Amino acid sequence: MSKWLEGRVIENRHWTDSLFSLRVEAPRLAFQAGQFVRIALEESLARPFSFVNPPHDPLLEFYGIVVPEGPLSPRLAQLRAGERLLVASNPAGFLILPEVPPAQTLWLVSTGTGIAPFLSIVRTPEPWQRFANVVLVHAVRHARELVYQDTIGRIAKAHALRYVTFVSREAAPGSLSGRIPAAIRDGRLEKAAGVALDAQTSHVMLCGNPDMLKDAQGALAERGLRKHRRRNPGHVTVESFW
Numbered sequence: 001m002s003k004w005l006e007g008r009v010i011e012n013r014h015w016t017d018s019l020f021s022l023r024v025e026a027p028r029l030a031f032q033a034g035q036f037v038r039i040a041l042e043e044s045l046a047r048p049f050s051f052v053n054p055p056h057d058p059l060l061e062f063y064g065i066v067v068p069e070g071p072l073s074p075r076l077a078q079l080r081a082g083e084r085l086l087v088a089s090n091p092a093g094f095l096i097l098p099e100v101p102p103a104q105t106l107w108l109v110s111t112g113t114g115i116a117p118f119l120s121i122v123r124t125p126e127p128w129q130r131f132a133n134v135v136l137v138h139a140v141r142h143a144r145e146l147v148y149q150d151t152i153g154r155i156a157k158a159h160a161l162r163y164v165t166f167v168s169r170e171a172a173p174g175s176l177s178g179r180i181p182a183a184i185r186d187g188r189l190e191k192a193a194g195v196a197l198d199a200q201t202s203h204v205m206l207c208g209n210p211d212m213l214k215d216a217q218g219a220l221a222e223r224g225l226r227k228h229r230r231r232n233p234g235h236v237t238v239e240s241f242w
């Protein structure tokens with residue numbers, strides 16, 4: 001059974017009308033980069049959110065979208081500094097690097113808020129110690145949803161991060177158009193990243209929209225990359241947000 005820890009909102013940053021990031025002061029919580037934890041305003045209505053902050057950061061951070069008909073996310077978006085947020089005491093999840101077998105290239109592939117766990121992972125030393133190449137892929141509907149540019153810019157300065165973006169519902173210079181699975185199939189993704197995407201060199205972590213996870217796994221399977229399991233090692237690790 002999890003306990004509930006009482007956190008306090010330090011900041012609620014609004015990137016757009018529907019995208020927000022909560023920074024929260026809470027009792028120290030042990031977790032691994034890539035994991036999630038349930039958060040709530042009252043215990044009866046909790047939802048899992050991925051940590052955006054790396055484990056060593058004393059403030060917790062969560063990145064969310066308002067699902068207008070959803071019961072919790074519109075209320076989270078309205079939280080103000082000083083207000084209470086409950087955080088469960090038992091982080092969980094297998095979208096973590098200790099679960100990933102050795103590879104040359106680590107692909108962190110996300111849609112929408114699915115970038116959250118990868119922002120935590122790339123701010124730990126492990127990916128830079130273990131992989132020759134790290135590619136962060138973020139697909140959004142509109143260019144204004146390409147959030148955390150400062151953070152990503154800082155990481156790219158410190159390490160050889162390859163950052164590839166997709167904007168699907170408007171023309172956006174510097175971003176690929178269309179969807180991730182099509183760009184895996186026609187080679188645009190590996191061309192934009194400048195590294196090969198194949199079973200010999202790559203491990204792919206996928207996070208976000210479940211339809212993307214399914215379609216991307218289909219495209220990856222055509223290149224010989226199959227789902228990773230502890231007992232049957234493969235090349236693809238996934239986490240679905242809904």
Ligand SMILES: Cc1cc2nc3c(=O)[nH]c(=O)nc-3n(C[C@H](O)[C@H](O)[C@H](O)COP(=O)(O)OP(=O)(O)OC[C@H]3O[C@@H](n4cnc5c(N)ncnc54)[C@H](O)[C@@H]3O)c2cc1C
Nearest residue numbers: 047048049050063064065067070071072073113116241242
């Ligand atoms: C392991 C895990 C980690 C998660 N991490 C995050 C996170 O870091 N940030 C985050 O915003 N959400 C995350 N989610 C989703 C989150 O738990 C909630 O579902 C979301 O905040 C909406 O809550 P709600 O109560 O308003 O609506 P819900 O009743 O929970 O969801 C209603 C519908 O909204 C849509 N939806 C839910 N989440 C999203 C989303 N993230 N992006 C787009 N559409 C969505 C789906 O169609 C879903 O059926 C995660 C979910 C899981 C399972």
Ligand SMILES: NC(=O)c1ccc[n+]([C@@H]2O[C@H](COP(=O)([O-])OP(=O)(O)OC[C@H]3O[C@@H](n4cnc5c(N)ncnc54)[C@H](OP(=O)(O)O)[C@@H]3O)[C@@H](O)[C@H]2O)c1
Nearest residue numbers: 018066067068111112139140141168179180209211212215
């Ligand atoms: N983003 C907004 O403007 C906005 C505003 C208000 C509320 N919301 C809420 O947020 C929810 C959607 O979240 P989101 O904006 O993160 O959208 P999303 O639908 O998950 O889209 C994010 C990215 O994933 C792509 N995608 C969707 N299905 C895919 C698939 N099968 N394969 C590969 N890529 C796929 C989208 O491409 P396509 O564009 O081609 O689908 C888009 O580039 C909505 O249900 C709504 O409740 C969103």
